[in-house]
Amino acid sequence: MSTATARLEVRQLRVSYPAGGGPFHRGPDIHAVDRLSLTVTPGRTLGLVGESGCGKSTLARTIVGLRRPAGGEIWYDGRRVDHADPATRRRLTAEIQMVYQDPYSSLNPRKKVSFIVTEGWRVHRDRVPRHEWADRTADLLARVGLAAELADRYPHQLSGGQRQRVGIARALALSPRIVVCDEPVSALDVSVQAQTLNLLADLREDLGLGYLFIAHDLSVVRHISDDLAVMYLGRIVETGPAAAVYDNPAHPYTQALISAAPVPRPWAVPPRERIVLTGEVPSPASPPSGCRFRTRCRLAQPRCAEIEPELRTVAGREVACHYAETSLTGGATLDPAVR
Numbered sequence: 104m105s106t107a108t109a110r111l112e113v114r115q116l117r118v119s120y121p122a123g124g125g126p127f128h129r130g131p132d133i134h135a136v137d138r139l140s141l142t143v144t145p146g147r148t149l150g151l152v153g154e155s156g157c158g159k160s161t162l163a164r165t166i167v168g169l170r171r172p173a174g175g176e177i178w179y180d181g182r183r184v185d186h187a188d189p190a191t192r193r194r195l196t197a198e199i200q201m202v203y204q205d206p207y208s209s210l211n212p213r214k215k216v217s218f219i220v221t222e223g224w225r226v227h228r229d230r231v232p233r234h235e236w237a238d239r240t241a242d243l244l245a246r247v248g249l250a251a252e253l254a255d256r257y258p259h260q261l262s263g264g265q266r267q268r269v270g271i272a273r274a275l276a277l278s279p280r281i282v283v284c285d286e287p288v289s290a291l292d293v294s295v296q297a298q299t300l301n302l303l304a305d306l307r308e309d310l311g312l313g314y315l316f317i318a319h320d321l322s323v324v325r326h327i328s329d330d331l332a333v334m335y336l337g338r339i340v341e342t343g344p345a346a347a348v349y350d351n352p353a354h355p356y357t358q359a360l361i362s363a364a365p366v367p368r369p370w371a372v373p374p375r376e377r378i379v380l381t382g383e384v385p386s387p388a389s390p391p392s393g394c395r396f397r398t399r400c401r402l403a404q405p406r407c408a409e410i411e412p413e414l415r416t417v418a419g420r421e422v423a424c425h426y427a428e429t430s431l432t433g434g435a436t437l438d439p440a441v442r
């Protein structure tokens with residue numbers, strides 16, 4: 104398989120949950136992910152950010168095959184994954200692994216580390232011969248910076264950082280090309296977050312992995328990402344090279360997220376205007392008409408309620424906003440009354 108083709112492509116993906124409601128009334132389905140497209144390439148990191156509830160975890164779980172999409176396509180290495188027969192799907196998704204947010208709940212508390220790390224080999228029986236498991240487990244643990252003796256421990260005997268390293272070792276066991284990291288450091292102590300991020304960055308370099316790196320904290324993704332995608336209510340509103348999106352955001356939502364992100368060395372950068380987002384994130388069961396962000400947008404115009412903006416190229420990135428050019432200049436060309 105060539106690195107050039109072993110990429111993950113998500114096209115117009117839609118993932119729904121059945122609506123709530125009473126016995127006589129069923130509401131509309133919740134489209135937690137709605138017509139979303141992205142590409143993850145081996146050796147590169149795509150950072151995905153958005154507020155809680157925007158559909159990040161739903162997207163992650165669908166990509167690794169834990170949920171079935173309601174629409175759209177998932178391709179890996181030039182093969183359609185979501186419509187493949189079960190055996191092919193299993194083989195393809197073995198190369199797309201996930202590191203979970205919570206290293207406490209994602210590891211089976213009743214199993215030793217040696218069992219957890221070898222889970223994938225039990226499912227994909229042809230991958231690693233049984234007599235190699237002990238040595239290969241020690242290799243995997245060494246790769247993530249853990250001593251071989253930890254193979255005999257249970258998760259509760261490990262620190263949070265060690266548990267997340269076990270989760271990473273488990274994800275690496277099947278030699279994936281793509282790893283979906285769903286908020287991999289947000290449940291860890293601040294003191295071990297940087298070590299875990301450095302480990303993930305080293306593994307990407309050494310193994311040529313492609314990451315979809317999900318986080319709500321922009322300052323975390325900025326430094327690990329080559330490209331950034333910003334998600335709002337199930338859709339991507341801005342995506343492009345990390346430097347362009349982070350240093351000069353074009354979508355009013357990206358601007359608000361970045362203005363609210365903590366700055367590691369505030370004295371070293373020019374102060375940014377803080378944009379306070381007002382109002383709640385609308386429910387994906389009944390998203391606003393037109394632009395989904397318009398109910399919280401400082402630049403919203405009547406047109407925004409009528410026509411949903413599609414992603415289009417503006418200043419070297421893709422942005423879904425009718426007024427992206429205006430937004431890039433700080434909104435200075437709009438009537439202040441509507442800002």
Ligand SMILES: Nc1ncnc2c1ncn2[C@@H]1O[C@H](COP(=O)(O)OP(=O)(O)OP(=O)(O)O)[C@@H](O)[C@H]1O
Nearest residue numbers: 120121133135154155156157158159160161162387
């Ligand atoms: N099992 C479910 N049944 C119904 N609705 C769900 C279910 N899981 C998630 N949702 C809804 O789908 C939307 C997206 O949820 P999701 O957990 O994917 O978002 P998220 O961005 O990962 O949030 P967080 O960062 O809090 O995990 C939310 O509106 C959520 O309420």
